[in-house]
Amino acid sequence: MYRVVAVIESSTATSTSDVRWGPRLWGTLVVLCGALFLDALDISMVGVALPSIRTDLNMTTSALQWVVSGYVLGYGGLLLLGGRAADLLGRRRVLITALAVFAVGSLLGGLVNTPELLIAARFVKGVAAAFTAPAALSIITTTFEEGPARNKALSIFSVTGASGFSLGLVLSGLLTEVGWRYPLLLPGPVALIVLIAALKFVPNDGKPARNGRGYDLGGAVTATAAMLLLVYTIVQAPEEGWASAMTIGSFVVVIALLVAFVTIERRSSHPLVRLGILRSGSLVRANLGAMIFFGSYVGFQFVVMQYMQRLLGWTALQTALAFLPAAVIVAVSSTKMAGIVERFGTARLILVGFVSLVAGYAFFLGVDVTPDLVGVILPCMILLGISCALCFTSLNIQATSGVRNEEQGLASGLLNTSLQVGGAIGLAVVTAVVTANETGGAKATSSQLLASYFPGLAVVAGIAAIGVIISLSGIVALRKENRAAAELEMANA
Numbered sequence: 001m002y003r004v005v006a007v008i009e010s011s012t013a014t015s016t017s018d019v020r021w022g023p024r025l026w027g028t029l030v031v032l033c034g035a036l037f038l039d040a041l042d043i044s045m046v047g048v049a050l051p052s053i054r055t056d057l058n059m060t061t062s063a064l065q066w067v068v069s070g071y072v073l074g075y076g077g078l079l080l081l082g083g084r085a086a087d088l089l090g091r092r093r094v095l096i097t098a099l100a101v102f103a104v105g106s107l108l109g110g111l112v113n114t115p116e117l118l119i120a121a122r123f124v125k126g127v128a129a130a131f132t133a134p135a136a137l138s139i140i141t142t143t144f145e146e147g148p149a150r151n152k153a154l155s156i157f158s159v160t161g162a163s164g165f166s167l168g169l170v171l172s173g174l175l176t177e178v179g180w181r182y183p184l185l186l187p188g189p190v191a192l193i194v195l196i197a198a199l200k201f202v203p204n205d206g207k208p209a210r211n212g213r214g215y216d217l218g219g220a221v222t223a224t225a226a227m228l229l230l231v232y233t234i235v236q237a238p239e240e241g242w243a244s245a246m247t248i249g250s251f252v253v254v255i256a257l258l259v260a261f262v263t264i265e266r267r268s269s270h271p272l273v274r275l276g277i278l279r280s281g282s283l284v285r286a287n288l289g290a291m292i293f294f295g296s297y298v299g300f301q302f303v304v305m306q307y308m309q310r311l312l313g314w315t316a317l318q319t320a321l322a323f324l325p326a327a328v329i330v331a332v333s334s335t336k337m338a339g340i341v342e343r344f345g346t347a348r349l350i351l352v353g354f355v356s357l358v359a360g361y362a363f364f365l366g367v368d369v370t371p372d373l374v375g376v377i378l379p380c381m382i383l384l385g386i387s388c389a390l391c392f393t394s395l396n397i398q399a400t401s402g403v404r405n406e407e408q409g410l411a412s413g414l415l416n417t418s419l420q421v422g423g424a425i426g427l428a429v430v431t432a433v434v435t436a437n438e439t440g441g442a443k444a445t446s447s448q449l450l451a452s453y454f455p456g457l458a459v460v461a462g463i464a465a466i467g468v469i470i471s472l473s474g475i476v477a478l479r480k481e482n483r484a485a486a487e488l489e490m491a492n493a
Contacts, residue, residue: 173320
């Protein structure tokens with residue numbers, strides 16, 4: 001498996017931790033960060049535009065969430081296949097091809113005129129992102145040696161993604177003031193710029209050795225089908241009834257598909273997911289943490305966008321600016337995160353990040369029909385910004401540490417799958433709760449709207465609280481490992 005040296009212009013196989021990074025290596029890192037920034041940007045930019053899309057295309061709350069879920073499910077459903085494709089076909093080749101598809105999908109998404117076509121275009125873009133994200137992350141983890149150099153690169157990479165997600169909201173607010181189509185179109189030109197830069201700066205990794213391996217299409221199909229059906233079932237359950245034959249039958253099919261996926265993976269000579277990789281406790285905790293974090297945040301964003309624009313009557317720009325403090329915190333912290341991780345370790349930072357996340361959601365539960373910027377909204381956004389900065393970097397580092405180079409694409413795919421599937425499920429659950437509590441229809445009063453939002457916000461806070469429990473288990477595991485290491489050192493003394 002190839003490894004790019006620290007100064008790419010040189011052919012000397014020198015560790016990235018031993019020499020200064022050259023301009024070309026920095027160019028590679030910037031391009032890869034640009035790919036992640038693009039993915040995060042696209043997820044968040046549609047958020048502020050949702051109320052305008054709802055009005056223009058006459059969509060219900062449950063249908064509206066599919067504009068987000070369509071992208072997230074295409075992304076999350078095929079990330080594992082994307083990670084394996086990067087390992088087998090070549091990371092540069094996969095990255096460039098997917099960026100081209102993403103650019104075309106952005107153009108189509110901004111021009112369609114029906115909800116069905118919009119959701120379909122979003123799904124295609126999500127599929128493209130499913131190949132760019134693991135390819136970009138695995139290029140980083142095979143370029144930089146594990147340790148300080150990789151931590152520095154991953155901290156820049158991770159915070160770039162978090163910044164893209166936060167700043168996308170602000171850009172979306174500006175563009176939505178002109179029209180909701182513009183936030184959907186903007187990622188297209190950005191993707192072309194990143195594509196051109198990738199052709200110049202991302203090194204050719206040659207022809208990968210297949211070693212008899214192939215593609216686990218059966219695993220990809222069953223995993224994607226299970227996630228799609230699960231989210232659809234959760235969204236439709238309030239309308240069909242949680243105890244209805246259709247809802248129960250759908251859940252049974254989801255379980256059957258997941259069982260089939262595990263069976264395929266255990267029997268396949270080239271599995272989509274080598275199940276043995278899940279023996280790593282830190283990797284499993286990182287993936288669960290990613291699922292919880294993004295699931296709660298996407299659900300929170302969906303509710304808050306409705307609250308600020310439908311209930312408070314804020315413009316798209318005002319709504320976006322409300323999220324600006326979180327974006328600023330993430331951007332400012334980007335240059336400091338590597339040192340912070342080195343000093344405190346990922347387990348502690350993830351715990352602090354989740355505590356900040358729960359506290360931020362708790363603050364927002366104090367909202368009313370009139371906005372409280374200083375007492376509720378600002379403290380919430382500051383806490384969310386702290387949480388994003390700490391969690392994104394730490395989860396990326398924890399999920400890829402100790403993983404063999406030939407499985408970095410798999411580890412990257414697992415982490416991003418957890419993020420996106422968590423986001424899809426979290427959004428579906430919160431949407432189902434809000435929809436179940438809606439009264440008054442299109443003529444709902446401010447009090448009726450607020451009453452429907454509160455249960456959704458409470459669910460978001462509850463989901464984040466699970467993340468605190470998971471991160472606490474990481475602290476316990478870390479202490480056990482440190483104690484065992486100390487005892488072994490004393491025994492060998």
